[in-house]
Amino acid sequence: MSRDIATPGLAHWTAVLAGTHGLTARLEPLDGEYDLNFRVLTSGTATHVLKVMRPGCDLGLVELQCAALAHLARTVPAVPLPRVVPALDGASVVTRDDPQGAPRLLWLITSLDGVAYGNFRPQGPALLGELGRRVGELDAGLADFAHPGLARNFKWDLSGAGWIRPYLDLIDEPRRRIVTRICDNFDARLAPALAGLPSVPIHNDINDYNILVARDAGGQPRISGLIDFGDMAAAPAVCEVAIAAAYAVLGQERPLDAIGHLVAGYHAVHPLSDDELALVWPLLLTRLAVSVVNAAMMQRERPDDAYVVISEAPAWRFLELAGEIAPEMALAQLRLACAKPALPAAPRILDWLAERRGSFAPVLDEDLSHAPMADLSIAAPVPRDPFALEADEAAALGGSVAEGEPARLGYYAEPRLIYTGAAFRNGPYGASDRRTVHLGIDIFAPAGRRVLAPLAGTVEAVADRAERFDYGGVAILRHETHAGDAFFTLYGHLNPDVVQRLTPGQGVAAGETFATLGAPHQNGGWAPHLHFQLALTTSGFGHDWPGVASPDEAGLWTAICPNPAALLNLPDQATRHKGPDFEALRAARGARFAANLKLSYNEPCLFLRGWRHYLFDAMGRPYLDAYNNVPHVGHAHPRIQAAATRQMAVLNTNTRYLHPAQTAFAEALTAKLPQRLSVCFFVNSGSEGNELALRLARAHTGGRDMVVPDHGYHGMTTGALDLSAYKFNGPGGGGAPGWVHLVEVADPYRGRYRGDRQAGAKYAAEVDTALAAIEARGGRLAGFIAETFPSVGGQIIPPPGYLAAVYEKIRAAGGVCIADEVQTGLGRLGRHYWGFEAQGAEPDIVVLGKPLGNGHPLGAVVTTAEIAASFANGMEFFSTFGGSTLACVIGREVLAIVDDEGLQENAETVGDHLLAGLRSLQERHAVIGDVRGMGLFIGVEMVRDRETLAPATEAAGYIANRLREFRILIGTEGLHDNVLKIRPPLTFGRDDAEMLLDRLDRILGEDSCRAG
């Protein structure tokens, strides 16, 4: 069935358009609620949109739009808007009969590039900011536009939103309560406030399907169009912002941030007054209330139309969630986004306090000006486990301060990992957000110490919050500046008898003792100290003040709860935590290191702490480490810490002396290997290991030539580099030396024998060619070296039988077989402790590195007694640091931990779960060409086309960078850099796999991945 038949009138309107505008074009119907809209294609490209208005449509309404667009084309030509194309007779709007003979108004506008914003993902900060700016420019451009059609009285005029009240009972409880509250607030506060604002021409319907997004030349998404002026009206400008914001927040994980970007963009080009800003959040809620009430009305009319319910679901989800957001905080956030103080009174209050610094009564009856500071930051090893503060640690925090010793202070705005309780976590995963940023100053002093009011106030709230790691006794005082601006001070970790001492409303004089410091059993379990916090809020927060903020909300919370140092007669600078300066570090690194010392990610990471498979940045944001295989048993493993600390305290020397640690490690390692591999050499790195393995092979065979799979990596020293096609055939490389003979990497997905059941044998046969080449050049074979499973080559799992067949050929030709197990060894593969086991092959030399020392520089080469004997030709083997006492103790401990903690089994079960999850993502996302792996050695290959396997390199890079924004670390690898490399510490759990899968799924649905 042709579209012409499916859409009655297509041929008719095609002919009409030719007559009215002289355009020979093909029409395609577009969505439209009441009117007919057609995409107009001339020579195959969309050039225009033909709008045929509903029968009986008011001419004035169309003229209004035409006039507005013509006006905007003059006033703000840079804003991407459609232009009206006049008919041949010069008129913007013409009337023609439809096929039924009814007269219809018809007009033509230019078409704009792009997809609907509503279908574009991600709707990120830059795009939201640009949207705000564009809408601001649009409104600025309309400022002097006048038209009689602007005075409209219709349901989408937000300043008349009170019309919804009679329909609220169409909505069931508990939802009705939500919209009733919004409606009450509208009538009582918003309607009068709006009445006091000037009405100006606005677009009035910046919804996410009236916004277009297209990519610029650099590939960045940009706002490419604002369309559909059919709801234009005169209203206060803030209605425009609130309507745009009402759509922009839907589906956003951090809605206040999202509207912050939008509103800031708008404000930058079309400034909003304080009064207008104060209306944005409540008007946004009002707009959503109108929307859901309207949907309820439609549903009453069309009860069978499921779409109405579905389309309102995001608005309801948001309205239900918005109840938890204090309007005062929403406003504060918008004000900060617009570079205004969080509260209009904030600068006055802070000045008032600063002027009085030095004259406040001492809160703990002690001069604090020389008090030492405690370091509780991310860089400090507190707590031992950043996910579980222990009671003994809490009770010793800040060091205990004895009577007579000076108090010790804890920094304001210091990010800390000591807040490990569920109340501080936000999300189900280990790497979910947590609150870390301390919003007060701590004063550590003995329990029982008197607490004095620094200035006069009244008791606002008092409580005993007895839960473990809460405040214990807590009091909040309300104060006023001389100008009458209110602010609050909080005193936490008091003796709970403060509840008896104080009653709300009671006055407290400056210098009056109103409480004492609690002991750990009274103060929530902490070392005795006062948590002293200031809050600039008009409402107060009862006694439920957050004492710690999430890093991403720290800007907001530190504006509401600024540094209280002035009230302690202390300088702000000395009491405010200063973390590492990111930009300064970056610059210093650039100055001190060569340019080829690379940083990962577009936006580099700065980590200060690690734990298991998590890393923490300087603000304490947790990152899920799905990338680093060096911390094999987890970052900062306590057993490694303990073993290393103990050994460093007694002896760390070299292999020229006897020491039990050296033999213990060698025995533990060889116990994991085939019996023939019985002689160990300890070195400092994988490179040094491979270098040595090459020497062993040459010493044993008398040959020099090596056979190596293509695209491998064996290290950065001269010999290892010569074996690494990944490097010598990569940027800056000089190609293969004559003694290195490459064979095709046995890649079952991208390689020559894809899908061939005999692939293992066929790839192995490549070795024959290499051996023939050696013979042809008059060389002599030393051996074969391969990463057992090629990693930089793209996390490749060779076909079964490959390695065994290669080894057979090499040995038959007199060579030795070297397994580079730097990436695959020590249980990572789950079912197998070594990669060669998975291949049913047994090497003559095994090289180990990365995971063996869990971060301590430690490599090993293990070989047969015969090869070792050939190497022992009189020249001493000695590596100064290799096999040091410390290294051996650590290596031994790593091997023990893998066994004791069942990490190989964990790699198997979690790896299987993750692989299954990735395969189900592959079913839904065409950009995933291949999912492969074993245990926690996993590759996900991205392709633009599953037939041609055209690599989706950009998508892979995009995903890695986006995952970093979601705080998950992975890498990209492969010949085309299109393989996601997932290779976490072996402690990685099922939950972590779930988090990775969830975020990956979201990212794969984003525009950059869909495009391939």
Ligand SMILES: Cc1ncc(COP(=O)(O)O)c(C=O)c1O
């Ligand atoms: C397979 C393989 N071999 C050897 C090395 C070199 O190890 P190192 O960096 O410790 O010298 C690496 C490093 O990435 C590797 O992946």
